[in-house]
Amino acid sequence: xxxxxxxxxVVSLALVCGLLGCSTEAAPAPRTPxxxxxxxxxxxxxxxEDEEPAARAPLEVIEHGTGDRALVLLHGYGSNxxxxxxxxxxxxxxxxxxxxxxxxxxxxRGGGAGRAWFEPPRSRMHEDEGRTIREVASARAQIGEMxxxxxxxxxxxxxxxxxxxxxxxxxxxxxxxHDDRALAGVAVLSxxxxxxxxxxxxxxxxxxxxLSHGQRDDVLPFADAETMRDALRAAxxxxxxxxxxxxxxxxxxxxxxxxxxxxxxxxxE
Numbered sequence: 731x732x733x734x735x736x737x738x739x740v741v742s743l744a745l746v747c748g749l750l751g752c753s754t755e756a757a758p759a760p761r762t763p764x765x766x767x768x769x770x771x772x773x774x775x776x777x778x779e780d781e782e783p784a785a786r787a788p789l790e791v792i793e794h795g796t797g798d799r800a801l802v803l804l805h806g807y808g809s810n811x812x813x814x815x816x817x818x819x820x821x822x823x824x825x826x827x828x829x830x831x832x833x834x835x836x837x838x839r840g841g842g843a844g845r846a847w848f849e850p851p852r853s854r855m856h857e858d859e860g861r862t863i864r865e866v867a868s869a870r871a872q873i874g875e876m877x878x879x880x881x882x883x884x885x886x887x888x889x890x891x892x893x894x895x896x897x898x899x900x901x902x903x904x905x906x907x908h909d910d911r912a913l914a915g916v917a918v919l920s921x922x923x924x925x926x927x928x929x930x931x932x933x934x935x936x937x938x939x940x941l942s943h944g945q946r947d948d949v950l951p952f953a954d955a956e957t958m959r960d961a962l963r964a965a966x967x968x969x970x971x972x973x974x975x976x977x978x979x980x981x982x983x984x985x986x987x988x989x990x991x992x993x994x995x996x997x998x999e
Contacts, residue, residue, distance in 0.1 A: 789835060789876050795820025795828040799889040799914075799996040800880060802830045804873075804898030808844035810834070814895070817980065822989050827996055828885065834898075835872055836865060847901045866904065866924070873905045891992045893917025893940070895980060896950065900924060903958070907933050915940065915995040917988055920978055922950040923958055935966030940991040942972040942984045949978040 792811045801823060805814040811831035820829045838844030848865035877887050891914050894902040899921030906916045907930040915938040939962055943955030952973070962969050972987050 788879065789832040789872050791833070791876065792831040793828055795823075797826030797828055798884050798886070799826055800828040800830050800885045801891045801893070801992045801996070802832065802876075802880075803917075804832060804847065804892075804894030804901050805834065805845070806894070806896035806898050807846050808838045808840055810843050810845050812843075814898075817985065818989060818992075823992055823996070827992075830876075830880070832873070832876055835869060847897050866901075869901055870905050870908055873901065874909055874911075877911070887911040887913055889914055889996060891915040891917060891995050893919060893988065894921075895919045896921060896978065903927070903939075906937070907931065913937065915991060917991065918942070918955075918958065919980060919984060919988070920944060920947060920950060920955075921958070922954045923961075928961070931961045931965035931967070934962060936968070938968045938970070938991075938995055940970045940972070940988060942974065942987065944976040944978060944981075945973055946976060947978045 790811070792815050794815075801818060803814055803818065805811060811833040814831050818829055820827060823829065834845035834847040836846045836849065838846045839849060846865075847869045848862055850862060873892075877890060877892075880890065881887060888911075892902045892905065893899065893916060896919070899918040900923075902916055903918050903921060904924055904927070906913055907927055910933075916934070917940040919940075919942050921943075941955060941959055941962070943950075943952050945952050955973075959969055959971050970987070970991060972984065974981055974983055
């Protein structure tokens, strides 16, 4: 990955360092997607910059429904697939559409069942930014492997809407901006940009993006979502922009919008 500098990370990953208190989703559902405040930093042995990441098992997933199309939703920081499960149901999307909820590969530093797609640098000096870079790249690769596994079971990437909430939203768009495979759509629900994205927005030219953000979000700034919207549109992406009057959350209107977007992108011909 290129373009990650201390100056960039001060701006972008400082937002992620605060990632993350979150409120709950307002729409009625069996479970409510949540994201948790970042716990206090603990001392751990430093990892060398040239140290290779440990091999990881495939992502664990919860899957509902059958068919040759899928909505894949990535949870937020400190959450897990079970927490996201139920936000959208296969029955909401019509026949032949699966809903897939992966669990992030990294243990959350807060302990318990919480997981993380990547850990932000723990200090403003960013001594451990190399680990963050490796974890983003590793998680991106594992998302690709998960999509490969779906394709081997009859769900081509061109029939997948990939999306997520907060850190999961960031990983969804990060994947779409780095990987060459076609996706039916990308759903970015209350996310924020990462430093490597600026030269990559053109990779979504002609693609479809559902982008939502709360105007009173005190975790990830609303202005960052506007920046993503403008950059994607300037690059030729078809952006469905849905701001809403709330904080870092998933209200009922966003659930309805995501369902409508997914149904439209995965409509059987």
